[in-house]
Amino acid sequence: KAGVTQTPRYLIKTRGQQVTLSCSPISGHRSVSWYQQTPGQGLQFLFEYFSETQRNKGNFPGRFSGRQFSNSRSEMNVSTLELGDSALYLCASSTGQGHGYTFGSGTRLTVV
Amino acid sequence: AQKITQTQPGMFVQEKEAVTLDCTYDTSDPSYGLFWYKQPSSGEMIFLIYQGSYDQQNATEGRYSLNFQKARKSANLVISASQLGDSAMYFCAIPGTASKLTFGTGTRLQVTL
Numbered sequence: 001k002a003g004v005t006q007t008p009r010y011l012i013k014t015r016g017q018q019v020t021l022s023c024s025p026i027s028g029h030r031s032v033s034w035y036q037q038t039p040g041q042g043l044q045f046l047f048e049y050f051s052e053t054q055r056n057k058g059n060f061p062g063r064f065s066g067r068q069f070s071n072s073r074s075e076m077n078v079s080t081l082e083l084g085d086s087a088l089y090l091c092a093s094s095t096g097q098g099h100g101y102t103f104g105s106g107t108r109l110t111v112v
Numbered sequence: 113a114q115k116i117t118q119t120q121p122g123m124f125v126q127e128k129e130a131v132t133l134d135c136t137y138d139t140s141d142p143s144y145g146l147f148w149y150k151q152p153s154s155g156e157m158i159f160l161i162y163q164g165s166y167d168q169q170n171a172t173e174g175r176y177s178l179n180f181q182k183a184r185k186s187a188n189l190v191i192s193a194s195q196l197g198d199s200a201m202y203f204c205a206i207p208g209t210a211s212k213l214t215f216g217t218g219t220r221l222q223v224t225l
Contacts, residue, residue, distance in 0.1 A: 031211045043203065043215040056210035088155050094211055101147065101213060103157035 002027065004093045006104035013111050018079040021107045025072050025093030031055075032074035033101075034066060037088040046089075049074050050096045081111045114139045114206045118216035125194045126224055132179065133189045133219045135204030144206060146187040147213070148176070151201040160202075163187055194223045 005024040013019050025032050033048035033056075045058040049068035066076040078085055088108050092101045115138040125131040137146060148160040163171045163178045171178045179188040191198055201220050205213045 033211050033213070035213075042217050043213075045212045045214070048211045050210070056212050058212075090155075090157060092157075092211075092213070096211055100159075100162075101207070101211070102159065103149070106155040106157075108155065 004091060004102050004104035006089075006091055006107050008107060009105065011107060011109045013081050013109065015081055015083060015111055017081050018077060019081060019109060020075050020077045021089055021091075021109075023074045023076075023091035023093075023104055025074070025091075026102055029093040029095055029102075030072055031094045031096035032068060032072065033092045033094070034074070034076050035090045035092065036060075037090060037106075038084075038086075043090075046076065078109075083111050085109065086111045114141075114144075114208045114214040116204050116206055116214055116216035118204055118219050120219045121217070122220045122222070124222050124224060125191075127196060128193055130190060130192045131194055131221065133191070133202050133204075133221065134186070135188055135216060136184075136186045137204070137206050138185060139206060139208075141208075146178075146180070147205045147207070148178070148187075148189045149203045149205060150198075151203060151218070153200070157203070161189065191221075196223050196225075199223045 031050045034046040048056040052068045063079045068074040088106045090106045094101045117136045144165045146163045150158045161173045161176045175192045177190045201218045203218045204216045
């Protein structure tokens with residue numbers, strides 16, 4: 001079965017711009033969660049969506065937002081980009097029952 | 113709140129040898145699970161092995177096994193017969209509320225000839 005698809009793989013943006021990242025989960029999975037990975041802070045949870053509802057949110061500013069569509073695909077948006085937003089953004093797909101988290105290949109965002 | 117501690121920032125192992133990567137955890141949940149993931153330089157997080165807190169036996173998946181000591185709150189990953197392709201970052205993780213995974217800081221494993 002198809003895995004988790006994240007697009008794009010690489011992205012270069014300028015400070016102040018906004019960016020939208022996409023994550024298509026495994027078919028049948030209704031939960032998509034997002035993580036930011038940086039060398040300094042490690043892996044940090046951004047938010048989780050289940051059946052189009054945000055169930056959980058990490059400690060990030062309001063510039064970070066997300067949504068989930070009826071087909072379970074999810075997008076995350078970062079507005080007014082800062083240099084510190086440069087990171088690997090990973091999404092994870094699961095049934096939402098606490099087992100079996102499958103990650104995508106990530107989107108590597110560079111803010112210049 | 114969950115917490116994962118990985119105290120080994122980096123490890124070296126010779127090819128074909130076994131290596132143990134340490135993970136201790138803290139959780140107030142009476143029922144929980146523990147995951148190990150491998151992250152090569154490409155960035156993808158690859159699932160390796162899962163241990164449920166009520167599983168009677170230590171989990172095994174091919175060359176990967178877990179040394180699960182519930183009383184000590186540790187879940188160490190053992191990789192047997194290391195291969196060059198095992199060189200990567202390894203993360204221990206524990207799930208919390210609403211699919212939130214809490215990760216440790218990771219261990220960078222380098223397999224040498």
